[in-house]
Amino acid sequence: MAVGGREPRGSKAAPSRPLAPAPPGELSVPIAVPNTLWQSSNPLAYDGGRPAEITHLREFGLTDAGRNDAARWGALQVIPTNADYILDLIRANSLWPLLSGLACCAFEMMSGATSKNDMDRWGMFPFRASPRQADVLIVAGTLTTKMSGPLIRLWEQMPEPKWSVALGDCTVSGGRYKRSYSVVQGIDRVMPVDVYVPGCPPRPEGLIYGMLQLGQLVKDRRGHWNEREIGPTAPDDI
Amino acid sequence: MPAHQHAPRTSPARATTRAARPHPQPSADDASARQYSSADDPRVMLDRQVGALFEPIPPYPTRTEREGEFYSLGDGEMFLNVGPHHPATHGVLRLVLKLSGEQIVDVDPVLGYLHRGVEKICENSDYYHVIDQVDPLEYVSSLFQEWAAVLSFEKLMDVQVPRRAEYIRVLSGELLRIASHTLFMGFLALDLGGLTPILYSFIERDEIVEMLAALTGARMLFNYFRVGGVNGDLNHEFMSRLGDWMTRAAKQTEAQAGLLNENEIFVRRMRGVGVLDRATALRYGVTGGNLRASGVPFDLRRAHPYSVYPELDFNIPTRDEGDSLARYLIRVDEVRESIKIVDQCLHNMPDGPVMARLPRLIRPRPGRAWGACEGPRGMLGVYTISDGSDGPFRFRIHDPSFLNLETVPALLPGNLLADTMAVVSSLDPVMGGIDK
Numbered sequence: 001m002a003v004g005g006r007e008p009r010g011s012k013a014a015p016s017r018p019l020a021p022a023p024p025g026e027l028s029v030p031i032a033v034p035n036t037l038w039q040s041s042n043p044l045a046y047d048g049g050r051p052a053e054i055t056h057l058r059e060f061g062l063t064d065a066g067r068n069d070a071a072r073w074g075a076l077q078v079i080p081t082n083a084d085y086i087l088d089l090i091r092a093n094s095l096w097p098l099l100s101g102l103a104c105c106a107f108e109m110m111s112g113a114t115s116k117n118d119m120d121r122w123g124m125f126p127f128r129a130s131p132r133q134a135d136v137l138i139v140a141g142t143l144t145t146k147m148s149g150p151l152i153r154l155w156e157q158m159p160e161p162k163w164s165v166a167l168g169d170c171t172v173s174g175g176r177y178k179r180s181y182s183v184v185q186g187i188d189r190v191m192p193v194d195v196y197v198p199g200c201p202p203r204p205e206g207l208i209y210g211m212l213q214l215g216q217l218v219k220d221r222r223g224h225w226n227e228r229e230i231g232p233t234a235p236d237d238i
Numbered sequence: 239m240p241a242h243q244h245a246p247r248t249s250p251a252r253a254t255t256r257a258a259r260p261h262p263q264p265s266a267d268d269a270s271a272r273q274y275s276s277a278d279d280p281r282v283m284l285d286r287q288v289g290a291l292f293e294p295i296p297p298y299p300t301r302t303e304r305e306g307e308f309y310s311l312g313d314g315e316m317f318l319n320v321g322p323h324h325p326a327t328h329g330v331l332r333l334v335l336k337l338s339g340e341q342i343v344d345v346d347p348v349l350g351y352l353h354r355g356v357e358k359i360c361e362n363s364d365y366y367h368v369i370d371q372v373d374p375l376e377y378v379s380s381l382f383q384e385w386a387a388v389l390s391f392e393k394l395m396d397v398q399v400p401r402r403a404e405y406i407r408v409l410s411g412e413l414l415r416i417a418s419h420t421l422f423m424g425f426l427a428l429d430l431g432g433l434t435p436i437l438y439s440f441i442e443r444d445e446i447v448e449m450l451a452a453l454t455g456a457r458m459l460f461n462y463f464r465v466g467g468v469n470g471d472l473n474h475e476f477m478s479r480l481g482d483w484m485t486r487a488a489k490q491t492e493a494q495a496g497l498l499n500e501n502e503i504f505v506r507r508m509r510g511v512g513v514l515d516r517a518t519a520l521r522y523g524v525t526g527g528n529l530r531a532s533g534v535p536f537d538l539r540r541a542h543p544y545s546v547y548p549e550l551d552f553n554i555p556t557r558d559e560g561d562s563l564a565r566y567l568i569r570v571d572e573v574r575e576s577i578k579i580v581d582q583c584l585h586n587m588p589d590g591p592v593m594a595r596l597p598r599l600i601r602p603r604p605g606r607a608w609g610a611c612e613g614p615r616g617m618l619g620v621y622t623i624s625d626g627s628d629g630p631f632r633f634r635i636h637d638p639s640f641l642n643l644e645t646v647p648a649l650l651p652g653n654l655l656a657d658t659m660a661v662v663s664s665l666d667p668v669m670g671g672i673d674k
Binding site: 099100101102103104106107108110111114115116117129141142144146147150151154176177179180181182183200201203 | 322323324325329330350351352353354355356358359362370371374377378421436437438440441443444457458459669670
């Protein structure tokens, strides 16, 4: 088993991965609390612990640096209580998105928020500029490798409970940049995704539909925040 | 076996068929896996380095003289990081500001957060796919990027475009220019803290993109222009929507401009801020409305006429001040001129085909061609080298936003921190085109 008592992701049967070697002169052993609260429902999520096949992600995975932040990989830092069974019903009707646009889809997102397609009608309005005040991260636009670090940092800064929407083909699967050397082929390779909205770009109605589906998902999953489906869900041959 | 040679990723649906195959895992005694240290490899983005993205002082010895100058703090100076996620940076632009109190001393823009490698993808595509691939560059006004590419290809192939197709191009292009400028006004006010104009902007913009969706099939990334014409003639829905909109377009534009033109807070925050004088603008290669706001009447539609612009009657508005307010007022004037052009297109629209007769497979002669058109932000150019195959051998995109944004380090120092966004936003950058 891995050093430090850390369980590998996925099923218990998954082989262990060596941790990154400690720097020389480092004597103190970090205390790592194993995650017994949460196990992924899908043992093959995140390749069952195998390294990713994209070059930069593979090298990133080899360093084990990504395993250190629990928020990205699904473990909860808070525990939902019975009150959250009720509170989630309220949250589902008042989803505050983060005002974060990456590329083209951001304009359709803003179009959905303004006069003609008024998302405010379903309580999805105040686009917060600070991740500390937002419930939903709508990833609108192409995610490049250079931007993935800041985006993950935004996601980690959002307090639980939080949800994410992948808006547009680029964020769903890479889309028209499937052959690009600098685009992350679907944001579910770097962060969890709750709702996928395909389209290049999707119409604002598509985003509203996705957000309504997200509201239903919040209600269905109330009090069970850790049942978040994580990992790439797009088949290989897309 | 090296650690990176592993079996392909399996989806849950195929897990049963592949479960029996053992996946090679990096074992503890695997020398290549253990000794690999990505800290030696500058391409690898570690979490620590991700954190370092937000620290203005680089951990490495400075590489250039300019870098050393920027990252050495004077007395009472501090750094402030803006972006890449910021509600007012028009995308994923990052600015590292060096401040002395409230005053900006120096600026270091960091680009590349939206670099998607479009030029390389275009070189691996054929000529039809290139038109689709260049769309998301200037995503606010993607028809102009298509137009530049198509102009370049048509020069390579020596195609005569039918006049009706040219008129349709001008018509749709000018409509999109209005949409782009309208959005510009809204975002400029939004960056200064006014929430109302953006709501009016999106009413106009949504109406225009909906009528273009009736014409082209898409709201933003149109993929409408073709080598030798356009993809589809005018249809009834487009014309009826356009007719409805034209009855109120001029009035609506004036009403929207009046929201800002007569707003004292807006005017006083814009006037005299970020003055770009004529010589500096020419030296930096600024084009478009930003150049015309500095007093240079350069517009590609008149300077190097293309399409049917010589037949149309419109003015090139210029201003002498060169400040942010002038850059805003130029856009308002251009919307008025564009409405005039749309009106003339509707009155002069000739009959005829909308596509030239061309073979299905485009193979131009070997050669090189530069095609450029006047987009809402300036000269959009495409330089293509053909080797005689069905795709460009080399494909280079000249984007005006990049050159316009280059003036930011010259404009910002001396201004207050609160004026940063007024200046950057008045230059109207689109990060998709800047980072390509």
